[in-house]
Amino acid sequence: MRVSRLMLVTLRDDPAEAEIPSHKLLLRAGYIRRIGSGIYAYLPLLWRVLQKISAIVREELNAAGALETLLPQLQPAELWQRSGRWAGYTDGEGIMFHLEDRQGRELGLGPTHEEVITALASDLLRSYRQLPVNLYQIQTKFRDEIRPRFGLMRGREFIMKDAYSFHADEACLKQTYAAMDQAYRRIFSRCGLRAVAVEADSGAIGGSASQEFMVTADAGEDLILASTDGRYAANQERAVSLPAEAVPLPGGARSAGSGEALATPAQTSIEQLCEAHGFHPSQTVKVLLLLARFEDGCQQPLLVSLRGDQQLNEVKLANAVTARCSADHGTLLDIAPLSAEAATREGLSALPLGFMGPHLEDAVLSGAASWTPRFLRLADATATALEAFVCGANTTDTHLVGAGWGALCPAPDSLDLRAAQPGDRCQHDPRQQLEASRGIEVGHIFQLGRKYSSALEATFTNEAGQDEPLWMGCYGIGVSRLAQAAVEQHHDANGICWPTAIAPYELMLVIANAADAEQVALAERLYEQFGAAGVEVLLDDRSERAGVKFKDADLLGIPWRVVVGRGAATGMVELVERASGEKREIPAAEVQAALLERLLPERSGLVAA
RNA sequence: CGGGAUGUAGCGCAGCUUGGUAGCGCACUUCGUUCGGGACGAAGGGGCCGCAGGUUCGAAUCCUGUCAUCCCGACCA
Numbered sequence: 001m002r003v004s005r006l007m008l009v010t011l012r013d014d015p016a017e018a019e020i021p022s023h024k025l026l027l028r029a030g031y032i033r034r035i036g037s038g039i040y041a042y043l044p045l046l047w048r049v050l051q052k053i054s055a056i057v058r059e060e061l062n063a064a065g066a067l068e069t070l071l072p073q074l075q076p077a078e079l080w081q082r083s084g085r086w087a088g089y090t091d092g093e094g095i096m097f098h099l100e101d102r103q104g105r106e107l108g109l110g111p112t113h114e115e116v117i118t119a120l121a122s123d124l125l126r127s128y129r130q131l132p133v134n135l136y137q138i139q140t141k142f143r144d145e146i147r148p149r150f151g152l153m154r155g156r157e158f159i160m161k162d163a164y165s166f167h168a169d170e171a172c173l174k175q176t177y178a179a180m181d182q183a184y185r186r187i188f189s190r191c192g193l194r195a196v197a198v199e200a201d202s203g204a205i206g207g208s209a210s211q212e213f214m215v216t217a218d219a220g221e222d223l224i225l226a227s228t229d230g231r232y233a234a235n236q237e238r239a240v241s242l243p244a245e246a247v248p249l250p251g252g253a254r255s256a257g258s259g260e261a262l263a264t265p266a267q268t269s270i271e272q273l274c275e276a277h278g279f280h281p282s283q284t285v286k287v288l289l290l291l292a293r294f295e296d297g298c299q300q301p302l303l304v305s306l307r308g309d310q311q312l313n314e315v316k317l318a319n320a321v322t323a324r325c326s327a328d329h330g331t332l333l334d335i336a337p338l339s340a341e342a343a344t345r346e347g348l349s350a351l352p353l354g355f356m357g358p359h360l361e362d363a364v365l366s367g368a369a370s371w372t373p374r375f376l377r378l379a380d381a382t383a384t385a386l387e388a389f390v391c392g393a394n395t396t397d398t399h400l401v402g403a404g405w406g407a408l409c410p411a412p413d414s415l416d417l418r419a420a421q422p423g424d425r426c427q428h429d430p431r432q433q434l435e436a437s438r439g440i441e442v443g444h445i446f447q448l449g450r451k452y453s454s455a456l457e458a459t460f461t462n463e464a465g466q467d468e469p470l471w472m473g474c475y476g477i478g479v480s481r482l483a484q485a486a487v488e489q490h491h492d493a494n495g496i497c498w499p500t501a502i503a504p505y506e507l508m509l510v511i512a513n514a515a516d517a518e519q520v521a522l523a524e525r526l527y528e529q530f531g532a533a534g535v536e537v538l539l540d541d542r543s544e545r546a547g548v549k550f551k552d553a554d555l556l557g558i559p560w561r562v563v564v565g566r567g568a569a570t571g572m573v574e575l576v577e578r579a580s581g582e583k584r585e586i587p588a589a590e591v592q593a594a595l596l597e598r599l600l601p602e603r604s605g606l607v608a609a
Numbered sequence: 610c611g612g613g614a615u616g617u618a619g620c621g622c623a624g625c626u627u628g629g630u631a632g633c634g635c636a637c638u639u640c641g642u643u644c645g646g647g648a649c650g651a652a653g654g655g656g657c658c659g660c661a662g663g664u665u666c667g668a669a670u671c672c673u674g675u676c677a678u679c680c681c682g683a684c685c686a
Contacts, residue, residue: 012635012647013621017679028620037678093610095684111685146610146684153686160686212686221685314683334683441686478686512645547646554646565645574645 020219022487023151038148038156048504066134077106088331109142122458136163152484167471190605192499199234214439215485237315241424246282256388256404268354284308295330307382313419355392359409381414448472496557497579501605508558512565523564
């Protein structure tokens with residue numbers, strides 16, 4: 001391809017709309033254009049990158065025995081109503097674009113395809129003899145994100161590879177899950193990415209085990225906690241750790257009872273309380289008041305106890321609440337802190353906010369206009385493990401010292417609701433600490449179990465002749481996000497440095513002076529030869545000055561460059577590697593062999609980065 | 610949705626405080642000189658100043674509303 005025919009428009013200044021390096025560079029180098037918030041046009045150069053990534057994904061998934069397919073993006077509401085996700089995905093903060101057709105039937109634009117694929121599976125998969133099956137597609141997804149961000153990182157329309165597997169039993173599911181884990185590692189490695197696999201929460205998709213693949217980058221939206229020995233890594237929303245030991249309360253367990261009142265005027269926070277009376281935060285129990293809203297309209301007040309020095313992990317809390325309530329009330333829509341104003345609106349008398357203890361009685365909720373008049377009481381293990389502690393007295397300006405579970409009130413079940421923090425000791429080896437880094441989630445694999453197949457009655461007949469729900473797994477890769485993540489990980493002050501395996505072209509052939517007939521003739525000859533040798537070559541034939549072409553070549557990030565310039569008269573050209581900047585003067589007759597020697601191993605993407 | 614900010618030429622910005630009918634750099638077109646790291650000179654083209662109301666003799670500028678975009682939180686590939 002000739003640059004003069006490429007519709008290439010590069011920008012000298014960073015566009016004001018972009019914040020992170022990869023987004024700025026993709027815009028500046030002419031790879032993408034914004035059409036609307038979270039909606040981007042993939043220009044010809046980026047489309048080549050996406051095609052290359054897709055090709056790698058196809059090769060690896062096909063090798064793992066998966067079948068490519070293409071499912072509809074327009075999906076009937078009925079399918080989603082049967083799985084129980086229509087309301088959650090369309091009401092309130094739901095992310096599904098939805099519409100009505102001319103008959104008034106509701107449809108959604110697919111944010112994911114569990115429903116469709118499960119319906120197909122129940123139609124087509126009748127016998128254990130057909131299993132296992134693993135289907136995938138590479139396709140545009142639509143999600144009405146609450147906040148689109150950072151170009152392709154979080155778009156409302158984006159390209160995703162999603163795969164779904166079906167099994168006769170859990171062991172077989174685990175086998176495919178492991179195979180996909182391996183395929184994913186190869187895919188990211190071949191794309192030239194440094195990616196780490198971390199334990200993850202399974203979120204709205206549901207199911208049991210799940211693992212995310214993170215491209216490490218400072219601009220990443222997720223916080224990863226990993227042990228220094230590399231044996232444990234998890235997304236912070238999922239991470240577990242050993243909390244610091246609590247500092248025993250002076251007087252200790254002997255005095256533990258219903259506690260002694262202590263005047264604590266206006267000391268509503270743990271910091272103020274500890275500073276005023278010399279307590280250590282780990283000697284206190286803090287009590288959080290929140291409200292959970294469910295699909296069926298139920299509004300359940302939550303009373304959550306944590307040790308004072310710990311932070312609440314909202315994902316763990318949401319999972320605990322879902323486990324206790326969703327059988328009765330459907331999907332959990334959200335959990336939000338309960339404010340004094342909200343309590344007043346409910347017609348309740350003032351709650352002792354800032355001075356609450358775990359023994360706060362349900363009576364304070366009596367007369368609530370729309371809330372369930374009974375707390376769901378939850379406690380983190382760090383709180384229930386305290387023998388004697390300081391907590392609010394449920395009376396303004398008063399705390400209790402030396403209170404203990406049992407005497408004060410029964411201890412709720414011990415749960416893990418705390419957020420693991422960098423510096424915490426690891427569970428697998430207390431000598432190891434957790435370290436934080438940031439990551440971009442480019443892939444996620446789940447063992448779904450039988451959640452969707454049960455809801456949609458997708459069953460098969462087992463060897464014993466009985467019907468049972470299919471076991472399912474699902475596996476996603478954000479293809480367009482991966483392309484940008486690659487730029488985030490591979491760029492320098494001058495522009496992008498694509499890994500060869502996903503670069504839009506492999507070689508940029510630059511004519512330094514397009515007015516010099518000798519240079520043009522030599523470059524044209526080389527262009528022919530490289531093309532014939534199967535090298536993906538871009539010829540910069542524009543009548544720009546050499547400096548402009550060099551700047552653009554750096555910005556575009558094509559991994560190899562051959563410059564035909566003043567050496568052309570004596571048959572010499574220059575071979576340059578973009579990433580390292582390494583340059584060699586070399587006879588034109590030898591340049592193809594020299595390039596191929598380096599290029600061929602890079603194509604597979606499996607060389608050391 | 611809550612909090613913050615910005616809308617002026619394709620891109621980056623000034624002008625607004627103190628109203629008088631729009632400017633700079635890059636990009637684009639033509640000509641000349643240049644020609645290995647974003648050249649120089651000359652001449653040009655391109656803007657209902659986001660949109661709608663209002664105040665005023667007169668609004669990019671002041672007021673009201675509205676829309677859009679971006680940033681910080683909940684969502685996720």
